[in-house]
Amino acid sequence: MNLFKRFSFRFYQNIIALTTRILNFGEPMKIIGEGSIDRIAEVFVDNGIEKVFIVTDKGLEKAGIIDTVTTILRKADMPYVIYDQVRPNPTIDIIEQGVTLYELEKAQGLLAVGGGSPIDTAKLIGARLARPDKPLHKMRGLLKVKRSTPFLLAMPTTAGTGSETTVAAVVRDSDSHEKYAINDPHLLPDVAVLDPLLTYALPKNITATTGMDALTHAIEAYLNKHHTKKTKQRALHAIKCVFDYLPVVYDEPTNKKARLNMLEASYDAGYAFTRDFIGNVHAISHQLSATYDLPHGLMNAIILPLVLDYYGSAIYKRMAEIYDYAFETNEERTNQEKCEDLIDRIRSLNHKLDIPETIEAIRVVDINRLAKQAYHEANPLYPVPVMFDLIDFITVYMRLDPTFRQKK
Ligand SMILES: [Fe+2]
Known part of the structure; x- marks a missing residue:
């Protein structure tokens, strides 16, 4: 070079680096410890959410983790809808389908349950809801979302991606075979629930x-x-x-x-x-x-x-x-x-x-x-x-x- x-x-x-320091984006509210999953319903209630959009994948449904989540929501009379179409290395179509369902169901907040793929998908559904005029490829890179996204609670079921505390989300373009990141402080989840119980069956x-x-x-x-x-x-x-x-x-x-x-x-x-x-x-x-x-x-x-x-x-x-x-x-x-x-x-x-x-x-x-x-x-x-x-x-x-x- x-x-x-x-x-x-x-x-x-x-x-x-200077811009990142000036932006000084915060951290999600962190709820940590065994059994912290029990607090998810109260978090949504406290934030005025009346219908939750759960973003996850079929594997977690099969493992029974989504049942645990929905039982907690039902006990608190919190309506929800499940979007379980996330796959590893999620593509643009998966995100767009989620946006359509979120709007159709008139959901008010996002609950991402899973590894990096469901959390990134939830972030990008949020980005597209905030920017219906802007396709994902135009948000590639830094600071292109620029508007507030819906409330997002991220609950990782793997310990690795760190997506629950990052301003980034990665998407795959199946036509160009490229994977790229969208980085914007608006993608930072509002709450991260770190419950080790969710990772036992990994x-x-x-x-x-x-x-x-x-x-x-x-x-x-x-x-x-x-x-x-x-x-x-x-x-x-x-x-x-x-x-x-x-x-x-x-x-x-x-x-x-x-x-x-x-x-x-x-x-x-x-x-x-x-x-x-x-x-x-x-x-x-x-x-x-x-x-x-x-x-x-x-x-x-x-x-x-x-x-x-x-x-x-x-x-x-x-x-x-x-x-x-x-x-x-x-x-x-x-x-x-x-x-x-x-x-x-x-x-x-x-x-x-x-x-x-x-x-x-x-x-x-x-x-x-x-x-x-x-x-x-x-x-x-x-x-x-x-x-x-x-x-x-x-x-x-x-x-x-x-x-x-x-x-x-
Ligand atoms: Fe990574």
Whole structure:
């Protein structure tokens, strides 16, 4: 990347960082602890909502979680309607269908129950209700919603995306095979309910990959160029929690303390990255999920150690800080050694969670397009420690391809 481009991208990132600090968007009201789900009806009543629009997916209905939710609403005489058409990597049609049903049912507030996909879908239904004149692709990027969205209570059933505390929502365009984010403080949920009970029944692989998504958020945010004291602290806390508790919840799904700590890790990582941004790992991952419909957290888990290796000496110092905090050490080792050890520990964690090292689905013919899309997602927006050029993205995609690894 030439010097002028590098300078202009960094200048743009500084302006965005300044804008984020000036906007100083708050946090949702956080209700946390086992049994906090019981308070959802009173939250809607307190906010003057007379009909709730539940956004979820069929899996959660089958798991009985929606029954629990509707029982609580019925007990409080709160009318509701269920929209359960959300799929992983939600597309524009899924959001538009939700908007139509919300209007038809004359609902007054949104209740998102699920992982990142239902919460993002609820946010974007809200965005389209606020901006009926503006299609989603025109809200792509930063600060394009600009109007108040309906009341939103987010109740995560996975611990990873952090969507319950972010100003972002991601959507997939099934025509262009692109996944893109819409970022606006109006998308921030009003209330986040973090109840570990909702995560006990999560399948092992989803526990693992969503947890690694939280780790990726926190590490990318921490390595990025702009911070506040609070975002740094939240990112570090999230990283430590993931190393301490993700292996525990993987082996003991109903360990209350560990599940609660993972929910907090996800929330704190979300708090950090919605202010300090994500980075090249996500830029690479989003294109793979959009093209091959692969799980977001799984992609991040595989890509994370590769990108950290690629950054080299640019991240030694920050990685050493993470290492010291997460593992409570004060060892007499160089920053480089601590960085390399931390990357090894991420690989070991992946191994423990049965996450592979490469991505079978990658087709060599797609790599150029994937790299171009990743380049345009990351640049100039993400204040990453090392800005990647097209060739860097191509190299990482090739290293992710198992056939390339075999040839090496
Ligand atoms: Fe993510």
